[in-house]
Amino acid sequence: MRGPTGPRGYPGATGPQGYPGATGPTGQDGAGIALAMSVETYADLVLFGLNELGEDDKGTAIYVETDGKLYIWSGTSFPAEEDGIEFRGESGPTGSTGATGATGATGVTGPDGTIGPQGPQGIPIYPQPFVKEKTR
DSSP: OOOOOOOOOOOOOOOOOOOOOOOOOOOOOOOOOEEEEEESSHHHHHHHHHHHOOGGGTTEEEEETTTTEEEEOOSSOOOOGGGSEEOOOOOOOOOOOOOOOOOOOOOOOOOOOOOOOOOOOOOOOOOOOOOOOOOO
């Protein structure tokens, strides 16, 4: 004869972490992407995909200039506009100042200017008369 089942016990403590598993097999090479071109807007991208790309063009990547993202053709469509891949890096450091360029050639002489108005009459200066000193 057997008695009734007792109450469930409390969970035990977590055991130690196990050893790492074996390395899995090497996967197949991916199809990759081919950066084909750039277009100005996402709307241009969609039109190009609908009119020019097919299943055989899967992996074709097109850069959209207005949002700086890369979109990869799935074989039937591009990802939604917000799902493009950021393709612009951060701005790099400012480069060093370049060497001073050579002096350019002398330009042609310009035409003579117009003659200005006559100035006011000047004050005459007369020579002082020569006075001989008297001797004693």
